[in-house]
Amino acid sequence: MARQVRREAVVGFGRSADAYERGRPGYPAEAIALLAKALDLRPGRRVADVGAGTGKLTRALVGTGADVVAVEPVAEMRRRFAEALPGVDVRDGAAAHLPLADDEVDALVVGQAFHWFAEHATLAEFARVLRPGAHLGLIWNVRDRSVPWMAQLTAIINAHQGDAPRHESDAWRRAFDEQPWFGEFGHASVQHVHVLAPPASLDRYASISFIAALPDDERAALLDQVRAVLAEAVDTDGTVAHPYRTDVWWAAVSDSGAGRWRLGDPEPMAGS
Numbered sequence: 234m235a236r237q238v239r240r241e242a243v244v245g246f247g248r249s250a251d252a253y254e255r256g257r258p259g260y261p262a263e264a265i266a267l268l269a270k271a272l273d274l275r276p277g278r279r280v281a282d283v284g285a286g287t288g289k290l291t292r293a294l295v296g297t298g299a300d301v302v303a304v305e306p307v308a309e310m311r312r313r314f315a316e317a318l319p320g321v322d323v324r325d326g327a328a329a330h331l332p333l334a335d336d337e338v339d340a341l342v343v344g345q346a347f348h349w350f351a352e353h354a355t356l357a358e359f360a361r362v363l364r365p366g367a368h369l370g371l372i373w374n375v376r377d378r379s380v381p382w383m384a385q386l387t388a389i390i391n392a393h394q395g396d397a398p399r400h401e402s403d404a405w406r407r408a409f410d411e412q413p414w415f416g417e418f419g420h421a422s423v424q425h426v427h428v429l430a431p432p433a434s435l436d437r438y439a440s441i442s443f444i445a446a447l448p449d450d451e452r453a454a455l456l457d458q459v460r461a462v463l464a465e466a467v468d469t470d471g472t473v474a475h476p477y478r479t480d481v482w483w484a485a486v487s488d489s490g491a492g493r494w495r496l497g498d499p500e501p502m503a504g505s
Contacts (some may be wrong), residue, residue: 246286249445250309254287254317256436258374258427260344264479265293267421271483272340272368274299281338281362283328284346287313290372291321294342302338304331329355333362342370351405353412360414363486369415370483373400377424377476382466386438389458393451394443400480415484427475434463434473 246253274280276298282291285303287310294301295318303323305311314323326332328343328350341359359369378384409415429437438459439445444452466473 246307246310246440246442246445248309249440249442250287250307250313252436252445253310253440254313255433256429256438256440257287257289257345258425258437258475258477259289260293260372260374261423261425261479264372264421264423264425264481265296267423267481268342268370268372268483269297271419271481272342272370274340278339279337280340280342281331281333283331283341283343283359284349285314285323286310286345288318288321288323290342290344291318295321299340302333304328304333329358331358331362335361336364337362339364339367340370341367342372344372345374345400347371348400348405351408353408356408356412356414360486365486367486368483369486370481372482373480374427374477375400375480377478380476382462383476386459386462389455389462390438390441390444393447393455409484414487416487418482418484420483421481423479423481425477425479427477428472429475430472431463431467434475435460437475 268274272280274294274297278299280294280297280299280301282288282294282301282303285291285305286307288303291301291303291314301321303314303318303321304326305314305323306325306327308325311323311325314321324332328346329352341363363369376383376387378387409418427437435456439452439456444455447455463473468474
């Protein structure tokens, strides 16, 4: 899968771009501050946001003062990105084949997406575009299943997951085994709540790629189940408070530079 985007991601995120924008949370200020400190994001630095979606993370990166270039393979996502962030450069491209030059950026971040392309070839590509001494940052908003209604909702959703990759499995971490491009990870977690009206709350779950990619009748039946759980979670003010934990991970490009490749070199192996 190193040079392509999985079908369920293209179909699902293409169908759900509008719902994604309405229902997905941004990232808490504390998590962004941690990421900005670890990656030294500030004016004069250039950062790539890979798998940028509709620009949920990009908005926070722009706020650091760094120069941001976004990469997103799904056309419908790029459309919503351009509407939300008309002044930010967003390019068509996949993580393992970035439309960026060698040593172009001081940092590279992936929000809510690295599990889709967690392979050695992707890491080699990241190392190619990162300057020596640069950093990689990974960030995910994860549903807090310690809240009973969220645990119930997650069980309903996960029954339809199939083989779609998920951050929660930690399988993405295997991409960093026996690879020469990045050093040890730093890690921090932040708790936060995303408050939405019921229609946008439903959009939150309708925007999950493998749900959006389901046949219409199956998707409608599943969303009816989701709607029923959300109805029990509505607060007295008519909103739903969605609990999250935001995980932030960061690692530096290896000091040795071993294994770094450049455009024109033989392709790196895709195994992970």
